[in-house]
Amino acid sequence: MSNTESYPPEFRPLMSSEPAEPETTVEPDLNRSKDSNIPVIDMERLDMEKLREACKDWGIFHLENTGIPSTVMSQVKEITESLLSLPFEEKRKLFGVNSPLSYYWGTHTVSPSGDTMKRAPQESSGHLFEGINVPLASLAHVDPKLESFRVVLEEYGRHITRIVVTLFEAMAENLSLGLSNDQKRSYLSESTGVIRVQRYPRCTESPGLEAHTDSSVISIINQDEVGGLEFMKDGEWFNVTPLANSFVIALGDMMQVISDEEYKSVLHKVGRRMKKKERYSIIYFVYPDKGCMFKSTRYKPFAFSEFEAQVKVDVEIHGSKIGLPNFLNAP
Ligand SMILES: O=C(O)CCC(=O)C(=O)O
Ligand SMILES: [Fe+2]
DSSP, rough: OOOOGGGGGGGGGHHHOOOTTTTTTTTOOSOOOOEEEEEEEEEETTHHHHHHHHHIIISEEEEOOOOOOHHHHHHHHHHHHHHSSSSHHHHHHSTTOOOEEEEEEEOOOOTTSSOOOOBBBTTOOOOEEEEEEGGGGGGGGSSSGGGHHHHHHHHHHHHHHHHHHHHHHHHHHHHTTTOOOOHHHHTTTTOOOOOEOOOOOOOTTTOOEEEEOOSSSSEEEEEEOOOOEEEETEEEEEOOOOOOEEEEEEEOOOOOHHHHHHHHOOOOOEOOBSSSSEEEEEEEEOOOTOEEEEEOOSBBOEEHHHHHEEEEEEEESSSSOOOOOGGOOOO
């Protein structure tokens, strides 16, 4: 199933120690995070109180009954799997310097610009994952070889945009934000939206992605049945148990500011997996317009582009994102 040549060379020594037992469930151990039942929000019958609680108390929840046809879901999954399974060198060429899409691997720090900060995984603590970054605005210019990828992702993007608008409007109503249509468009800009497709090798002992908050307004995560997504609540890590036919919604840093800290961005990571299988995830990051201004009680006013630039600098200097604490008002 997993063809080793499709993975970056640095991953291979770590992968070869894993026996090929695709369906085996890993024994629970003491280091594993606890299971939790995050709220499940039904989009067809939106319960505003339940949504408010999910945002306020959790910052992460499942969203079901979103109306995305199952054919679209399976097409996205199929095309993602086939592209990421291409030989490593082929992926590097296809998504290289001349492509508006980028292929990355290793440990990255989430950057709102879509730039991926890459470090080679260390022997013992490497976070193993790889992915393709797809800024939605550039989909129209992809290599003709990727025509079917473009068509499928555009269709997926249209559905997700519809879901995002419905969800955000409900959140804004719960927060009594009284936003104009222009403000809403600026918070949920289609020009900055990014889809990321990611693959994590079948190494259940290697962590996937380091702990971080997303810089987005909201992130729509489509994790497969392998599991591994974890989040922090009240100082403890919990698993997001996969739920079929649903998305995981994670609130990002910009939602924390928009809600004036009524809602918090959720700290999350991809940890050890429950099954010895490759894990795929498809994430849609909703970002504001670059020039969108944020004014709130606890933070200095800033434009999203300034936040983005600061994250880049932090990653270069400290190796990881600092994010909102950099923008706190002076005490
Ligand atoms: O792969 C996942 O499920 C989550 C990935 C993630 O958190 C990210 O790329 O920001
Ligand atoms: Fe994330």
